Amino acid sequence: MILEIKNLCASIDEKEILKGINLTINPGEVHAIMGPNGSGKSTLASVLAGKSDYEVTSGSVTFKNQDLLDLDPEIRAREGLFLSFQYPVEIPGVSTANFLKASVNEVRKHRGLEPYDAMEFLKVMKKELELLEMDKSFLSRSLNEGFSGGEKKRNEIFQMAMLDPVLSILDETDSGLDIDALRIVAEGVNKLRNTERSFLIITHYQRLLDYIVPDFVHVLYQGKIIKTGTKELALELEERGYDWLKSEVPSLEEVQ
Amino acid sequence: MSVDSFVQNFKNTFETAQKALNGSSKFYPNVVRANAFESFLKSGIPTTKNEEWKYVNLFPFFSIDFQFSASQVISNEFAIFIKDSIESINPDVALVLVNGKILPQLCKNLDSYEGKILGLDQYYNEHPDEFTTLFHSLQLSPNTIFENVSTALSFDGFVVQYDKNVVTEKPLFLLNFIDTTNNHIVIPTRYIVKAEKLSQASIIEQTLTFGPNTSLSIATSEVFVDEQANVTIVKLQNDKKESIVLDSMSIAQKSSSTVTSTTVSYGSSLIRNNHRAVHNGSNVHTNMFGLAIAQDKQVIDNHTEIDHATAHCSSTESYKHILSDSSTVVFNGKVYVREQAQKTNAYQSNKTILLSDTATINSKPQLEIFADDVKCSHGATCGGIDEEAIFYLRSRGISTKDAMSMLTLAFAEDVIMKIENESVRTRIEEDFLTLLSNRTK
Known part of the structure; x- marks a missing residue:
């Protein structure tokens, strides 16, 4: 397996958000996590990426046979974990190309590969840009600065393609995307799918899952996975909403 | 005590030079020098009670015994240093000063340069009327202090003259080499740029x-x-730590002229810049940019002044500071908009990143506006590096240290990009990254 989350509990400012998550992801699998607002979806993504605002109070996360929670965020990235941010940060003054070159070469170094020289790097970048139907003027622009919502998300997927991760977490990558951008992003992901790479897709809506068909769908509610199924579960959620599930887990309601 | 010895040494140096004038004390440039000499004796070295110098106590910096006369012999070691430095800077055109004097044999391609270099006295002999309107004409008493020191001792001063319609292709590097092998030394320099x-x-x-x-x-x-x-x-102020820089530049602009000044300071133990521009005509534009990177106990003090004395002119001023350790930076930005200077458009910004809890920034925008139909804005910010941005970069495999360097350089980049000369720009960026990576976490 790539990732094994056991009984993970995490809090922010002493408020418990994750209340015992269990999830196992094997190589090549695509998992989707759905759930209403405030259920803890983005917290899970942030904890996995190593954001220090969150405190893990109990449980464990094993990533490629290592204790993930023990690794610094940059080491997680170099080991092949990628988070596509829901709200990518704008960084004025750092060009996308320079940033990516530093990033890709750090990751390559960690994996025992030669860093790319300028020419090789440009070649690889151009190829991935085409994949995401992005203009190469992207590269000279400051990272995410003044990018539209769609451009930011495409830039995230572009970075994902460049960094060649084994596990990609897409945190509401579909939010703020129009239908064309959604298709392009999904195609980008689909082209990267293979028997080695795994994905954890966090989304509100079933729409993205029309394009990226998941192997498993989990419903996160009040910090716990309350139901797991296949892609049909997503369709059912789209049709019926989350309320019917809430009533299926009365114990949680009572706790609340 | 040593402040007194500075003044005494200055006095002796001037008086010795005065004796050597052989009766040419009525010669106009010498009259100006003598007046400047008297003025400095009157003012002395400013204390922090002087409003213009309130943030920086100069006295500790003057506690060492400075000599005014440099050895005229260039040692082998110093000659090698000069040669290596020039090679590394690799200028197309260079005016080289050694201990305050122009050394023609070290200058580079001045003969084919479109601008002309003349001694102050020579310039006066050739253009006496013009000279009297230029030399020491932009100095404002009582704020003029160290300007008087360099004017009084301006026997090696010079004029860089650009005739009407002259368009230079290459920048002129003005390289000022100082040898401190024998003693702590004061080197006054004095020059005029005349761009027709x-x-x-x-x-x-x-x-x-x-x-x-x-x-x-x-x-x-x-x-x-x-x-x-x-x-x-x-102005690339990147000298070694055993140095102090007191730099004063006064700019006077006529109609439809543009001046862009960019000052990058990260060397020396103390840097004080007094940079002023006064407008005298319409459609004038002044750009003043600055970047200061201060570490250890460095003190960098930028005093700027833009005097909108005439209508329909504009100015853009942007200063950025990055402070670590126990450094101190001052930004005092005066903008005057005189009563007749209607339709002025003045913009000022100064932004500071503090990388340590013991660094100090004194930021003082000072706008004095007497006209009523003007657009003036100013802003000052001060803070640390954005934690969200650091996390974003770390989540892409970049270490905290590299992320900090990248973000700090990004902060400085828009000032660095104002410099047209690519080799100077590259040099600043490289030095900058070295400075940041040497920083103890």
């Missing part, structure tokens, strides 16, 4: 100290920019 109508020129200044003792560079320049002329000045 429609001329275009670019000057890059740098002081390089050699030897174990401390150098004190007291530099004063006046820059006269005539109608439709365009002058660019870069």
Whole structure:
């Protein structure tokens, strides 16, 4: 397996958000996590990426046979974990190309590969840009600065393609995307799918899952996975909403 | 005590020079020098009670025994230092000063340079009327203090003259080498830039100290920019730690002229810049950019002044500071908009990143507006590096340290990008990254 989350509990400012998550992801699998607002979806993504605002109070996360929670965020990235941010940060003054070159070469170094020289790097970048139907003027622009919502998300997927991760977490990558951008992003992901790479897709809506068909769908509610199924579960959620599930887990309601 | 010895040494030096004048004390440039000499004796070294100097106590910096006379012999070691430095800077055109004097044999391609270099006295002999309107004409008493030191001792001062319509291709590097092998030494420099109508020129200044003792560079320049002329000045203040820089530049601009000054400071133990521009005509534009990177106990003090004395002119001022350790930075930005200066458009911004809890920034925008139909804005910010941005970069495999460097450089980049000369720009970026990576976490 790539990732094994056991009984993970995490809090922010002493408020418990994750209340015992269990999830196992094997190589090549695509998992989707759905759930209403405030259920803890983005917290899970942030904890996995190593954001220090969150405190893990109990449980464990094993990533490629290592204790993930023990690794610094940059080491997680170099080991092949990628988070596509829901709200990518704008960084004025750092060009996308320079940033990516530093990033890709750090990751390559960690994996025992030669860093790319300028020419090789440009070649690889151009190829991935085409994949995401992005203009190469992207590269000279400051990272995410003044990018539209769609451009930011495409830039995230572009970075994902460049960094060649084994596990990609897409945190509401579909939010703020129009239908064309959604298709392009999904195609980008689909082209990267293979028997080695795994994905954890966090989304509100079933729409993205029309394009990226998941192997498993989990419903996160009040910090716990309350139901797991296949892609049909997503369709059912789209049709019926989350309320019917809430009533299926009365114990949680009572706790609340 | 040693402040007194500075004044005493200055007095002796001037009086010795005065005796050597052989009766030419009525010669106009010497009259100006003598007046400046008297003025400095009157003012002395300013204390923190002087409003213009309130943030920086100069006295500790003057506690060492500075000598005014440098050895005229260039040692082998110093000669090698000069040669290596020039090779590494690799200027197309260079005016080289050694201990305050122009050394023609070290200058580079001045003969084919479009601008002319003349001694102050020579310039007066050739253009007496013009000279009296230029030399020391932009100094404002009582704020003029160290300017008087360099004017009084301006026997080696010079004029860089750009005739009407002259368009220079390459920047002029003004390289000021100081040898401190024998003692702590004061080197006053004094020059005038005269850019006539429609001329275009670019000057890059740098002081390089050699030897174990401390150098004190007291530099004063006046820059006269005539109608439709365009002058660019870069001051690269990256001298070694055993140095002090007191730099004063006064710019006077006529109609439709543009001046862009960019000052990048990250060397020396103390840097004080007094940079002023006064508008005298319409459609004048002044750009003043600055970047200061202060570490350890460094003190960098930028005093700027833009005097909108005439209507329909504009100015853009942007200063950025990055402070770590126990450094101190001052930004005092005066903008005057005189009563008749209607339709002025003045913009000022100064932004600071504090990388330590013990660094100090004193930021003082000072706008005095007497006209009523003007657009003036100013802003000052101060803070740390954005934690969200650091996490974003770390989540892409970049270490915290590299992320900090990248973000700090990004903060400084828009000022660095104002410098047209690519080799100077590259040099600043490289030095910058070295400085940041040497920083103890």
